[in-house]
Amino acid sequence: MTARVLRAGIAGEPDQWAVNYGFAGGGFHEIGSLEPFETSAVMQSAMEDAFKGEHPGKITNYTGQLNALRHSVKVGDVILNPLKTSRKVTIGVVPKEYTYEDNEPDATKRHQIGVDWQQTNVPRAAFKDEILNTLNGAMSIFRAERDEAENRLRAVFDRGVDPGLYGRRAMSTSAAAAQPSTDDFDDVTEPIATPTIQSIRDRVQTYVIENSSGHKLTHLLAEILRTKGFTCEISPEGPDGGVDILVGSGPLGLGKPKLVVEVKSAQTQISSLVVRGLQSAITTKGASQGLLVARGGLNKQAQNEIRNDRLKIRAWEAEQVLDQLFEAYEFMPGATRRLIPLKRAWVLDEEDNDG
Known part of the structure; x- marks a missing residue:
């Protein structure tokens, strides 16, 4: 099993x-079918x-990526596509090689490989x-191999959560991953990640997850809601009946609208049972x-329940919690800002100016 990242365009158009x-695939419309190209030189x-007219280095880079698409992607490989449109990640297995x-x-x-997408809304969290x-690597097509990537991505594929670097090192790698490639073509391994808006968001997200686990996240959410003018009553840690x-609203929290927050x-993704519990709590509490x-996101059934x-x-x-944190941050108490120390910096968003 080999894990590869295949993006769907700069802005996620496909x-x-x-x-x-x-x-998966797409892009590189400037060139026709890759099927006749049997050697790297051709x-x-x-x-x-x-x-x-393009820089020779860029042409060599493109050649390596398309060589990988044409010759290196094999049936059984795991494919990841970081979606631009939703900031989620899709994960699937290749049943059909390049066409x-x-x-x-x-x-x-037109440049395609078949993928059986088995998870289509894995959160970056x-x-x-x-x-x-790895997901923030600058190329469109490359093999993920650093930091036990292949085994860890298999864990995400199977269970929905990355066990981390040290959680995988004690486990044996697959024979396929341990053996060098026998292809006649150089595989395209992952590039160094470049600083982008998304990579900055990811770093903040990781820090927030590490420093606001369990009931701490509830307190963080209450602080965010207070900056919006709400009065919040936090339930004690432990069983809470969905609340x-x-x-x-108002100084005593007795005004409308009244909200129940779970x-x-x-x-890991939550199920529709949690949504139904929240629906029940809304009725019970008169909210x-x-x-x-x-x-960790919602599974399809939970998404449908909320949509209905x-x-x-x-x-x-x-990702929405992160957006809300950024919006509320400067109005939050000093203790909260010390827990999650952020600094605002304005930068030119190069990604939106790529044409």
């Missing part, structure tokens, strides 16, 4: 196409013709720093709305 139709020559779809009207989607650095925070700090905070009750319930996953 994200939904890839998920809906079971593909591939390099074709790329030089297709990308005349070129001449009949596809969109030229940016499920991964620890080293794997997040972690009772929220109301906080789940685990990094008008509910907020479900699910750091969207006039009463909202869900914040890890």
